Amino acid sequence: MYYPEPISKLVDSFTKLPGIGPKTAVRLAFFVLNMKEDDVLDFAKNLVNAKRELTHCSVCGHITDTDPCRICDDTERDSSLICVVQDPKDVIAMEKMKDFQGKYHVLHGAISPMDGIGPEDINVASLIERLKDEEVEELILATNPNVEGEATAMYISRLVKPSGIRISRIAHGLPVGGDLEYADEVTLSKALEGRRDL
Amino acid sequence: MYIEEITLTHYRNYDQLSVSFDKKINVIIGENAQGKTNLMEAIYVLAFTKSHRTPRDKELIQWDAEYGKIEGRVFKRNQSFPLEVIFSNKGKKAKFNHIEQKRLSEYIGAMNVVMFAPEDLNLVKGSPSERRKFFDMEIGQTQPIYIYHLGQYQRILKERNALLKELQRQPQADPTMLRVYTDQLIDHASIILERRFLFLQKLRNWAQPIHEGISRGYEQLNIDYDASVDVSEDMDSEKIKIVLEEYFNKIESKEIERGTTLVGPHRDDLIFYVNDKNVQTFGSQGQQRTTALSLKLAEIELIYEEVGEYPILLLDDVLSELDDYRQSHLLNTIQGKVQTFVTTTSVDGIAHDTISQAEIFTIHNGYLVEER
Ligand SMILES: Nc1ncnc2c1ncn2[C@@H]1O[C@H](COP(=O)(O)OP(=O)(O)O)[C@@H](O)[C@H]1O
Ligand SMILES: [Mg+2]
Ligand SMILES: [Zn+2]
Numbered sequence: 001m002y003y004p005e006p007i008s009k010l011v012d013s014f015t016k017l018p019g020i021g022p023k024t025a026v027r028l029a030f031f032v033l034n035m036k037e038d039d040v041l042d043f044a045k046n047l048v049n050a051k052r053e054l055t056h057c058s059v060c061g062h063i064t065d066t067d068p069c070r071i072c073d074d075t076e077r078d079s080s081l082i083c084v085v086q087d088p089k090d091v092i093a094m095e096k097m098k099d100f101q102g103k104y105h106v107l108h109g110a111i112s113p114m115d116g117i118g119p120e121d122i123n124v125a126s127l128i129e130r131l132k133d134e135e136v137e138e139l140i141l142a143t144n145p146n147v148e149g150e151a152t153a154m155y156i157s158r159l160v161k162p163s164g165i166r167i168s169r170i171a172h173g174l175p176v177g178g179d180l181e182y183a184d185e186v187t188l189s190k191a192l193e194g195r196r197d198l
Numbered sequence: 199m200y201i202e203e204i205t206l207t208h209y210r211n212y213d214q215l216s217v218s219f220d221k222k223i224n225v226i227i228g229e230n231a232q233g234k235t236n237l238m239e240a241i242y243v244l245a246f247t248k249s250h251r252t253p254r255d256k257e258l259i260q261w262d263a264e265y266g267k268i269e270g271r272v273f274k275r276n277q278s279f280p281l282e283v284i285f286s287n288k289g290k291k292a293k294f295n296h297i298e299q300k301r302l303s304e305y306i307g308a309m310n311v312v313m314f315a316p317e318d319l320n321l322v323k324g325s326p327s328e329r330r331k332f333f334d335m336e337i338g339q340t341q342p343i344y345i346y347h348l349g350q351y352q353r354i355l356k357e358r359n360a361l362l363k364e365l366q367r368q369p370q371a372d373p374t375m376l377r378v379y380t381d382q383l384i385d386h387a388s389i390i391l392e393r394r395f396l397f398l399q400k401l402r403n404w405a406q407p408i409h410e411g412i413s414r415g416y417e418q419l420n421i422d423y424d425a426s427v428d429v430s431e432d433m434d435s436e437k438i439k440i441v442l443e444e445y446f447n448k449i450e451s452k453e454i455e456r457g458t459t460l461v462g463p464h465r466d467d468l469i470f471y472v473n474d475k476n477v478q479t480f481g482s483q484g485q486q487r488t489t490a491l492s493l494k495l496a497e498i499e500l501i502y503e504e505v506g507e508y509p510i511l512l513l514d515d516v517l518s519e520l521d522d523y524r525q526s527h528l529l530n531t532i533q534g535k536v537q538t539f540v541t542t543t544s545v546d547g548i549a550h551d552t553i554s555q556a557e558i559f560t561i562h563n564g565y566l567v568e569e570r
Contacts, residue, residue: 118375147353151378158377
């Protein structure tokens with residue numbers, strides 16, 4: 001189908017979003033044409049700002065608009081305890097339950113040779129640096145309870161073990177093969193209580 | 199246990215079918231390509247959420263339909279409950295008593311099914327993977343946790359093999375990640391092996407006298423587990439783990455060189471002996487068939503032992519393949535204890551007794567007619 005160039009470009013942008021195929025992209029593009037100009041401007045500005053103003057915290061890797069992030073900067077929090085998660089969404093899920101008083105480290109993924117993701121492709125190196133500099137006593141590995149998350153946790157545990165830092169893995173209460181972000185807050189609390197030493 | 203009724207919607211060549219079955223014997227008669235196997239398959243899928251003849255779920259949906267559905271009512275332990283499996287382009291859903299079960303291992307086992315089809319006569323002759331599949335399905339349906347371990351094992355195996363391929367290209371790379379996968383693999387492998395050994399011992403106990411009976415006392419059956427590692431049936435998972443750890447340690451560099459996992463339950467096999475001779479290589483076709491039949495009959499008894507009820511038996515096009523003696527042996531064994539489905543193109547070649555007790559259906563192009 002031949003569209004005027006500005007529409008083609010917009011369609012192309014929409015297809016870059018996850019879960020949006022060519023058909024939906026066309027529908028969305030035409031929808032934008034009918035939106036109020038102010039709304040369109042806001043939309044565009046919000047997209048740009050979200051990208052420009054949010055970065056990854058240089059300490060923990062969480063998404064943030066300040067660097068270091070508010071969690072890393074919070075002196076009330078226990079910096080001897082670090083919870084390692086796969087995704088910024090996991091931090092948000094844990095923060096919602098307000099039980100955890102330590103700090104975080106976001107890996108941005110899990111190791112999976114099948115998908116071509118090795119240890120160097122996730123945020124592990126900075127975790128190891130962090131353990132050298134900060135006075136961390138305990139690491140909680142809260143990667144997803146599937147094969148990839150489990151393997152990533154074991155990998156980190158092998159790297160860190162010689163340092164003598166206590167390592168535990170979120171133990172139960174989580175659906176096996178499920179994603180952490182789907183776990184409700186109650187199961188998460190239970191999981192934290194039930195963490196086991198590795 | 200028995201299946202009271204089944205409803206198919208857009209399943210294979212069935213647009214819509216609702217049918218109630220006899221508690222004992224159901225005979226389904228139809229020309230080729232009318233839907234006999236499709237119906238047997240539907241009952242099988244209701245038990246396992248998977249077909250016995252294709253790994254691709256999509257094939258089960260009627261052509262041009264959006265989804266395909268199987269609903270059934272099963273009577274077990276003095277009560278009846280509904281089961282449901284739906285396939286669509288979004289994947290599949292399985293419901294037990296109206297509640298969706300997210301994990302396969304929580305659904306399978308609700309209904310137990312033993313299928314015997316002409317392909318199964320090749321169990322002895324066929325490839326090791328067919329014998330592993332036989333093993334895995336049968337253990338899985340009485341011990342759902344086995345399915346969980348098997349699934350994890352396969353997942354880890356894929357990751358491990360991908361990593362070994364990488365290491366093959368750069369053998370100097372850090373082996374830490376490989377050791378992580380080795381540990382994980384061993385965790386599940388040791389449990390899988392332990393369960394297989396326990397199952398084998400029970401299977402052997404049941405299959406031996408059955409085989410002797412079918413062969414009129416002339417043949418002694420034996421079954422060995424052919425492991426890729428030096429483990430034996432008397433070991434428990436802890437012991438197996440130690441053996442595997444040592445072994446994987448020893449072959450690490452070889453595995454890197456080859457770029458793949460060289461040993462484990464995915465490489466194992468079963469060996470059948472009749473009168474101490476390997477049936478696969480030295481047995482006659484008759485001995486191979488008798489062996490396959492003994493195993494299937496043993497399975498029925500084994501499920502009874504584990505579950506406390508007899509499974510549902512599906513005999514797809516296979517009864518007429520057996521000679522009179524084997525046929526009557528089979529039917530004597532089940533003797534009204536086991537709900538049985540028999541499909542055939544004609545009633546000739548099937549014992550008169552069976553037909554006279556049975557509920558008879560004829561099938562034509564996805565339409566089923568109850569004759570009696
Ligand atoms: N997904 C499907 N949709 C519609 N028809 C199908 C589908 N899969 C197979 N069939 C048809 O089902 C028939 C085969 O049925 P089957 O049960 O194997 O026959 P038989 O009675 O010989 O056992 C064939 O005519 C085939 O074209
Ligand atoms: Mg058929
Ligand atoms: Zn931070």
